[in-house]
Amino acid sequence: MQTHLLKPLSLAITVALSAPGAFAQEQGGQSPATDDHTMEEVITTGTRKEGVSPTESLSPVDVVGGENLADQASFDLTESLAKVAPSFNTQRFPIADGTAFIRPVTLRNLSPDQTLVLVNGTRRHRSALVNLQLAPLGTVNQGAQAVDFATLPSMAIERVEVLRDGASAQYGSDAIAGVVNIILKDDAEGFGFSAQTGEYFEGDGTRNSFAANAGFNLWDKGFANGTVEYSKADKTWRGVAHEDAAFVGSVVGEEQVPLDGLGQRWGDPDVEALKFFVNTGLEISDDIELYGNFGYSSNETISDFFYRGPVLDPEYQFTARGTLQVDMPNDPDDPDSIDYLPDPAPQSLIDYIIGQGLNPSDYLVADDSSPSGYILRNPIYTQFPGGYNPQFGAEIHDISAVVGARGEWQNGLTWDLRARVAENEVEYVLRGSINPSLGLLSPTNFKPGSLTQEETSLNADFVKSIDIAGLASPLNVAFGAEWREETYSIGAGDAASTEVGPTAAYFGVGSDGFQGFPAEAVGSYSSESIAAYIDLEANVTDALILGAALRFEEYDEFGSTSDWKLSARYDINERLALRGTINTGFRAPTPGQVNTLNVTTTADSSGNLIPNGTYPVNHPVAMALGASELSPEESTSFTLGAVFSPFDNTNVTMDYYSIDIEDRLALRNNAIGDAAVELLQNAGVENAVLLNGSNANYFVNAYDSDVSGIDLAITSDFEVAGNLLVVDLRHNHNKQEVSNVAVNTINASRVFDLENQVPNDRTTLTFDLDTGDIFSGYLRLNRYSDWKSTGGLFGEGDASDTYSYSSEILVDLEATFTLYDNYKIAIGGENIFDVQPDDEQDGTLQFLGVRHALTSPFGFNGGFWYLRASADF
DSSP states (O other): OOGGGHHHHHHHHHHHHTOGGGSOOHHHHOOHHHHHHTOOOOOOSSOOSTTOOGGGOSSOEEEEEHHHHHSSSOOOHHHHHHHHOTTEEEOOOSSBTBTTTSOOEEETTSOGGGEEEEETTEEOOOOSOOOOOOTTTSOSSTTOOOOOGGGSOGGGEEEEEEEOSOOHHHHOTTTTSEEEEEEEOOOSSOEEEEEEEEEETTSOOOEEEEEEEEEEEETTTEEEEEEEEEEEEOOOOOOOOOHHHHHHHHHHOGGGSTTTTTSSOOSOOEEEEEEEEEEEEEESSSSEEEEEEEEEEEEEEEEEOOOBOSSSSTTEEEOTTOBEEEOOOOOTTOTTOOBOOOTTHHHHHHHHHHHTTOOGGGTEEEOTTSTTSEEEBOHHHHHOTTOBOOEEEEEEEEEEEEEEEEEEOTTSOEEEEEEEEEEEEEEEEEESOOOGGGGGGOOSEEEEEEEEEEEEEEEEEEEEEEOOTTOSSOEEEEEEEEEEEEEEEEEOOOHHHHOOOTTHHHHOSSSSSBOOOOTTTOEEEEEEEEEEEEEEEEESSSSEEEEEEEEEEEETTTEEEEEEEEEEEEESSSSEEEEEEEEEEEEOOOHHHHHOOEEEEEEOTTSOEEEEEEOOTTSHHHHHTTOOOOOOEEEEEEEEEEEEOSSTTEEEEEEEEEEEEEEEEEEEEEEOOHHHHHHHHHTTOTTGGGGTTSEEEEEEEEEEEEEEEEEEEEEEEEEETTEEEEEEEEEEEEEEEEEOOOTTSSOHHHHHHHHHSSOSEEEEEEEEEEOSSSEEEEEEEEEEOOEEEEOGGGSOSSSOSEEEEOOEEEEEEEEEEEETTTEEEEEEEESTTOOOOOBOOOHHHHHTTOOBOTTOTTOSOOOEEEEEEEEEO
16 A cells, blocks of 8 residues: 555645634534534543643643444454554564563553553553563563553443653653553443454454443442453464475375464464453542452463474484484585484483383384484474474463542542552463473473462552642642552473473473473562652643652662652643653563563574573573673653644644663573583583573663654544534654663664664544434544564674565544444444555565564554444443
């Protein structure tokens, strides 16, 4: 699709917005429909002053209605939020360990855990997953541990408030990029349900969902609003045959190769999820209210790993007997000659096997031509003659509860006391794999272990308006305190997933694809913090509003920090106002980032699969390789913006932002060769020789970055033939520059990807029509500018392998028909012109079977159609 098509369309919208007389309007240019629509929500994010609307705020705040999130092709909040807010981005990573099914969401091209997420104003807990997979297979913001938006049912949401501004001084750690506040429904009556089905144009990826919401009146003094959602999404297939799989199929028969000869699959995982949320409040007196919310979700996801040929190591060659021969280039004149393992290695292996009380015949095959009389049996070929494709997934359980009380004393001081507990658990599953060091004794299904994130917090917030002579409004004084604890736990894998069997030196260790968590990794790791803040806001004059916030926070792991924020707004006239903020921020490393220990499998530049380990900074492997203690990330940022209402039916906001962040976390990658093995052995690391040929990673404070850009939002509504048309244009321009890269941390390719892999420009243009009777619908255009990428972990690391991908426009369309007042039928399409990203250009990914650009910001599944039926009573 031609990218310049949006320019004349944008120009047409600009002309329309500048000419309100283009549509006939009654009663002096104001229509009843327009009046109803332009009544703005009162926001609770970015200010602790009551009665502030988004166009009156000191900081830029977007408000996204819950219906805009629920009425989409996707039932996943992760994806639906990125569809309507261009400052958000999310990607789909098909083969990226846990990142394949717990998708990171970025705001302003910053790390997913640099955005603070709230639910009804209370901090939302993190997922237990630390995103470890590096681009191009995983997120460019590698190493983040963030909130899983997918645990929240869209039908439970009244609206989402997005504060696009640094707010650590107001809310604490993580709020460097901004704050997302999810406001739950509080209806005390009514019932509604929605059922939806759809699939991709290619005939796969079928999605079915059912959601219901109900409100209940509690003794005329309160409410309980509950939502339940069930969803099921099938896998998609968008790759071509893995080149090794095609070769193996030609030798042993294509029917022996998994996935109908493809070897591995590139596409969305299989997902089945159940979500439940209830929000409640109860007045127990005229001045006191009890409130709370409870959420639970269960998610079962199965994805895939790389294809494994009948033998993992390229030096090992398979024979029809399923036995192992080793290429030993003993004959310099014939480097391709095949020689059996020489004695005494097989004899020592035999002695070891017998000494362990095992049966040699499970590992060895008698062969008179071998010097020892035996050759090693190849368990991989024996069980998987055409190779295998491990199925990797997880059972994810998420639970949260908030209880609190709030009220107002006679002196006008409002108070809010609340407690929060939450837990997110990821239990990994691995199917169709093998621990090759166990030979034929190995099972093919494993439970590699679990990760658990637990959080507890206590909050006390107070607000008081104080009349001060000389000020145009009372001084709004907000202050409070918070205690918070995070605990990250690692649960052991089953014995077979970690066991070092007799043939470990020849075939590898642990469950292949994702090794189980060993005993040394198992444990619980906690971090506590306490904080206190004060937040001031007042109208100095009728035109000038000033705000200031100061927060002190102390961590038992990282010491103390003080952060501040200054804000100002000046109303030039009734239609134009200028605003700006300046603030400092921070993000403390999580217990998960400090203590994670994970060994999975990745591919090298030749497409060969190698172990990829991530170790805590205090682990012997990391310490021997030079790891040191981590420190918090710190930021300084400012925004300058304008709020403009040129006509009664039009609002325009434009904000420039600049965010400087120091000491950003990243994973330091070390390729383990002979020299590194010797270093590890000298440091006393056990079984160091087994790490030879693998990668060893650990977290470091690696670099600084400067992220700057512009957010533009133009919203206008018109009466067209008695119908309401809302036109919404939003644009985000973003640029990141990396600097002060610490020695031996991230390489030039990683720097290039951080600066170029996310498109610099995102635009959404939405036309929303409501007849108020039997028909409503929307047309949305989503434009992604061009982007660039390197081969990442497949390249040399010097950014010499850069690839460019063109910009694209995706079009979504939905039409909704109302039947008998309460019932609705909607039919829609996402990406209705079936736009695909450019073909993948990296040679290694092509070898592995990737067809379209894996780093695409909008995925590569193509068009999707859906049908939805809903009812409200």
